[in-house]
Amino acid sequence: MRHLISTSVAVALIFALCAGCGSPPASSTPARLIAAQSVAPLLPVAAMTAASPDEYEVELGADPDFLRAQLASGSADVAVLPTEAAAALYNGGLDIVMLGALDLSLLHVVGPANSSLDGLSEIAVAFPGDTADHVSQAVFEAQGLSIEFSYETTMPDVLAGLASGASNAAVLPEHFASLAVAQSSGSLAVIADLRDEWEAATKTAATPQIAIVASTEYFDSHRDTVDSISSLLEDSFGDDQIDGGTLAELAALADVDRDLASAATARLDAVYLSDAEARDATSAYLAALIDLNSDIAGGRLPDDGFYAS
Template identity: 30%
Template sequence: MTILTRRTTLQLLGGGAAAAAIGNPLGAASATELGLAGPPAPPTLYLSHMVTQPEITAMADTVKFQQWRSPDMLTAMMSNGQVQVAATPSNTAAILYNKGVKIKLLDITTWGVLHLITRRDDIKGLPDLKGKTLMSFFRGGMPDIVTRYLAGKQGLDFDKDVDVSYASTPMEGLQMFLAGKAETIILPEPAVTAAMLKSKIVGQPLNTFSLQDVWTEVTGGTRMPQAGTLVQSEWADKNPEKLAQIKASIASSVDWMNNEKDACAALGAKEFGLPMPIVRKSLDKVHMERVSAAEAREELEFFFTALSELSPKLIGGKLPDAGFYLD
């Protein structure tokens, strides 16, 4: 696939037109390059699959997918125009929007993939973490926030009662857990399944429970709108037909994840660096369903209000207004 350089563009377009195009980097990027990004977790798979679809590759001369490794990395990608479409924790999207970054939430696709895993027999729920150590990942990000909120609702003063350390990414956390550097850890799929299977092989059975189940117990909410897709608002406004295709392609790729799990596992093995059978088994435990942001607004506001009990900063200071939610 061809990447147009500045010199090539000038030669092809001619002086005046080319200069105008080069003088507007955002416009030029959106005309010739489409960037997609996702985290080292299940939402990456529908975006990674999308870049193989002719309807998406036809949108630009170059269509790129890459993984982001931290919320700060995602923020930089969206702010500098490197990426136009990204999978994101829902509260990260709210923070960006409330900070004035020109993004909108397109949908929610991922409804609870976080689990607590432990080698200890005396941890059956979050209250049992009192006086113990815990590893998580993305300090201050969605896994950390959700764990702190739920633990607080169950009587823990997280900062005082739990000794918490952090890995940079879930895959780093998985490796540290398997190496015996942590007894108890918060992980998403497919890292959860990898930990369970690899520990079983060496004769170290683990205890685990889903934070989605704890969320339901604590809040009465039926599901946790954990992650979805955001879009750069200027790109979306300038490209309504392409935006419509992005929506359709997300829906079809999520359906592909749910219905073509063997093929999805092969892609996941490549993206996550895990054996295909592990990724395949993990897909049976992941709830993927595309719901437009506008349709999910009530559930999102319930979720955001809960998180803001810890600190309003966790959603950017306030509930996002109606302009945040795309149909």
């Protein structure tokens, strides 16, 4: 099993104070940090705010358009968003730098218990054109599956369709996949992990679906802070279960109960990638997507300026 979020952030913070890495140094102005209100993008946010609660001003959005608008307007210093969305914004002229990426099992297909992908004829997806849509279409096309997509405008609409039977199956990110299964009284199950399916279909070794980016202005003027953010995230994603303080922070930020946050985190099985590892994995991930859909990420790989190192 791949690494999960690790050890006590308190221990990491003590180590940071002694060894010079870990939580960001104190600043008179908190960094403006934005993310979607879902467990997966909030994993790094929870680690950061649990370690240094006064260093970040967090704003959460309900959909990807919010994140794009905040970055484009200069209203955010650091953001957590889908990797291809970050690449598209950069290729479109937005001055951002990717600090690192999360390689994780973000997307799952939820359908009738004991069913399989090759038995599906239709599937529901939220937010056309975003990660769930891109990755699932790439996987299904690579596997030669003919599955019709239906789109909803919100994640609650997708969940409601599954609960009512209006939708037979759906592509859901965590924590929504775990929530749908938990609420189904055994009638629904995760029938495919799209990380496994993606890596098998594209012959890639990682699925870095979530990017942590900073505005170029913030990156250039706060190098100590952004370097220590990456150090903290590297320390926070290790061999052990997420610690109690960070799990509590994650549940509060995502507005879910602790048991659901814990289940979703275990299923996500996240690894933080930085430096050359992040660059190589992200380039391979985006190249595979672009090969299947030339509209993704603006149709080209980001140049070297997209990466912190």
